[in-house]
Amino acid sequence: MNKGFRPSGNAYSTWQLTTIITSTLIGVGVLTLPRSASIALGEAGWISTIAGGLISMGSCWLMARLSRLFPGRSLVEYSPLVLGSSSLKWLGKVISFPLVLCYLAYLYIIAAFASRLFGEVVVTAVLMETPLEATIIAMFLLAAVLCQHDPQVVARINELLFPLIILPLLLLAVASFQKAEWNNLLPIFTFSWKDLFNGVMETTFSFEGYEVMFIFFAFAQGGAGKGTASVAGLGIAMLVYTLIVIAGIAVFDIDELQLLMWPTLELVKTTQVPGLILERLESAFLAVWVVAVFTTIGNVYYAFIYGLRQLLGKGIVFQRISSVLLLIPLFWLALQPQNLLELSRFNSIIGYAGAVFFGFYPIFYLFLSLLRGRKLHRQAGEQDD
Amino acid sequence: MSYLDQWKQKKNAKRQKFYTNHFHQTMESVPDSPLSTNLSENLDTISHQLGSTDDLVVRTLPLPERGTSAAVLHLNGMVEKEAISEFIVKYLTTTINESEQPAIHELEMSRTLRQVIRSILSGNTILLVDGKAEAYVASTPGWERRGVEEPRVESVVRGPRDGFTETLSVNTALVRFRLRDPNLRVRHLLIGERTQTGVNVLYLDGVVDPEILNEVMRRLQAIRIDGVLESGYLEQFIEDNHWSPFPQLQNTERPDKVAANLLEGKVAILVEGTPFALIAPAVFAQFYQSPEDYYERFYISVFIRLIRLISMFISLLLPSLYIAFSSFHPEMIPSRLVIAMTAGRSTVPFPSIVEALIMEVAIEILREASVRLPGPIGPTIGIVGALVVGEAAVTAGLVSPVMVIIVSLTTIGSFASPSYSTAISLRMLRFPMMLMAGIFGLYGIMLFLILILIHLAALKSFGVPYMSPISPIKIRDMRDLFVRLPLVKMRNRPSIYDPSDKTRIEGGQRP
């Protein structure tokens, strides 16, 4: 095995960055999305996904902008540069350490709760006798296998699985339009600004996960458009989400929607594909949905492990071993919420915290680095030499 | 330098030492000393180096006209005897004129002992003349060889019928015959300390990416092994990942396939003594692409390729899907069918996973047995065995009728693959897939598929990602992926192999 051969193929292309963003976003949240989107806004629930998408797009674009100042570096690497000065390098490290640690902890918790939610769905909807633990462990092991590889593999697996994530959702949305009652979508403009704000906050959970780009933007190719990727990636996710929400509201009406635990799954149940050999596709849909969940948990966990590795300045061996060892606390964390209601409460806390925190992060860093301007670049250049 | 690196270095040094000690008896041990001028002394040394083996034929010829004597040496059975008696012996005994050369196609001079020994072992004839410190080496290899025949494994409906043989020179010529390009280069290597197997590396200069070529050459030259009896030996040495179930080099016995791949900018490795050539780098597309795709017209080849894709999925997934549907998700089977299936299963004493495993293993045994059975009986036994055993098993209530259909479809599906080694890798993966389906149902199938995909995403063949051009995505190369556009539209060579010359068809051609 010759590892150093052809390193040029190892950087992420724009398309790969896009697929990473989209497939990280689309995950467990998509099953509850039509309900959570229509809680506050009612018939116009799809507006909240668009608004939420636009806000996240802005935040992600700022991340890309920030990353362009430090090509080839992740948040973990440039954070001490921004916060310290050339004379006081240790100061940067000391200040940035808790901030970066916060960020990593956030990723870790997302991974844990996403896997728990995933386990809950599988156990309530298809494998009713299988212990929750078994489904979660199986998913964790896959994530650990992913962590054994180079960052390039993450990009490629996302690229490979991307159609498997998007196509079923698009098909579902289009197929369920035949059962749709379009009057359910009207009237549109009956909400206040406060409703809109609440609606956006409800959907934050569905849009969390693009924060991994703090790490993954570092691997972008020289010519790769990070800004384009963040707009495209969030745009695709927003489009899919909006279609799903529209389909959900049009088929179910908002009153019924509020009673359904997994509206998207019920959407599959009400949709019949004519001329197919198989009858009820919800198990098949869930099986394909596993792919979407894997890309979420896998990417987030990989970003966490990679960030940790950079924070501690360790190599790939550390990454491989720690990815396995850190599964144990992750597993414990995933099992903490008692039931779905508690889990969704935790989730919304994490979602709010994340939204505020990481909406603020890029702005904060960008502001600081622009303020310090040229001096910083010289410093970064020195480090490169 | 970390402790780890030190340890690695130490280990490498140790390994190097081991190999140098180990091969002390082989060709390396033959002294590279010059020949002496004394004929009998030379004969003694050669015979000693070959351990006075009994198949060494030494014919001493006194040449009174020239006032000297000569000796002709060769190994019994490896040379064309007529050529020797006709040209060399006749030449020596009749010709007076020194400047006239014997009428032998290739005649070289050797000055060292090692060269002489190697020549004898390769089926050449050595002519030693007393008083001269050099030997004439006449190329007279003439052992029994198979003629060019139709390939046994890779047969096509439309396309050339010739296949490689066991002779390296013939194989190289078969490729040359198709590519009369002055840029077709052949690099000859000898691999195998004991077998000294000739290996020809073929490539199109100016088309192939020099980086890939150098990597292939580097890996081939690094091989230290006692014997190479088949190209598979080399394959297992130069592949990127030994633990992968997927073949990372393509093998073929079709010269047209080799030529086509050379034109795409790949490297071919021909090995003495086997009709199977290796092609590097290989990507996942080899699972369902065949040279025939380019011979047939557009629609036909697209259709056939799609059929192969479907059969690939069937051979990998069908039994596991059956297990998942019947024992985990019966709601997915249409109501009428599910009742019929239940009736069929009502006498079966095993769970469907065991049933499927038994049947799949049985069919693998049948397949293997029919390969071993002598020619004409093989297929018959296969069909009869499958039919009779299947029918009997159903009647006895051991297996459900649907299972028999599933197993037959799976087996047929796996044989639709254009290459044997790819088909067998999918057939192998079917078994863990069935186990996963038996544990988690569809969810398990999906987990295992993701696992396979992670592996595929990480896999590289000579620096080319295995899943390219799907990942990393190359839109231009998609013209020849699942479907293939009409040949006129496929203007460029696949960019995944990074060819130096990118264009292959001039644009804007119209009849």
Place this chain on the structure above:
Amino acid sequence: MTRGWCKKAVLLFMIVCLAMMTGCWDRRELEERTFVLAVGIDRLEGKKEMYKITAQIPIPIKIAGSGGQGGGSSGDAVRVMTTTGRTVLDAMNNLQKRLNQRVFLGHTRILAISEEVARRGTKPLFDAYRRDPTMRRLLWPVVVKGEAQTLLMTNPKLAQIPVVYIMDLIESGAKSGSIPDQTLGDFYIQTSSKGIQPFMNYVEASRVDVSWKGIAVFREDRMVGALDDKLSWVLMQLRDNQRGGDIVVPLPGKKGEYLTFRPHFAETQIEVKHNGGHMAHYTCVLQGDLIEITTEPDFMEKQNVEAYQKIIRQEMEKRAQKLIGKLQKEYRSDILKLGLWEKANHWDYWRKHDWQQVFSDFPIRVTYDIRIRRFGMEVP
């Protein structure tokens, strides 16, 4: 070197884990499940607070062509079992006690409830089914005249499994547009929606016969009455643009003579006026064939078509009037979807009024426009 080693270790760990879990928790073979094809819900005679559940279960080896032992002729292909319980689920569990394998509701295609149960409200019945992930949303709930049990007990003889017969009856009717395709999922949605009221298909069964009788109208979750087939078709035309069944119209002035019109397309437009008094105006265009006239009509040849159209129109408008009257005054249930339409298009009005109250007095006018396209193989 280390790389391969580590990966292998993880894989090995994974395999060992999977093996240790001794998996297959959910594995349940086909023969280890009892497929319940239909469920019937009744009140227990005498003890009205108890439910009586009837389940129809196929006997696989008796089904012809199943590859079992011959099958077919000997005896019934299904078994009908009845249990009681305080709730639907309780009764189901009681049924489980009598069965060797686990009950599996994933293939339940018909959910029959007796009229009596329906009139008491369906919410308590369906909650368990709504929570059960194996339950289909695309099954057909029906209200049975009399006891729900009778529907499950029938044996129409034309199909081996009676439920399949009933299923096909509804399915082919739904396909041709003469029976509303009302699934359980639709019923759920209509029950929880504020702008629309639910309905179910209404069937009657005897020992060897099943027939579709029309629609059972619900208010909230309680059945309030039934519409016969003629009114149901009008409803389908106005509500879903479905064609409904053949319209048989008595020829005016000729006793015992009829004309039959088969609609092929129905297209309804709703117009709601809010300026000066509210009013909903339905305009339904019916296109179709004249397929039967039992006697020569009286009118001149030239105007034939117009005259036929007029007769049919008058008949349809009469039926529509009757339907609206029943829905508004008698049942006070908006299964017409008018409320949904109001809410979507006249939000201000909807917000200020309680539709449940307003509906029964909301003026509704229906106009039909009949267009005869073809006359079959005979000149009219």
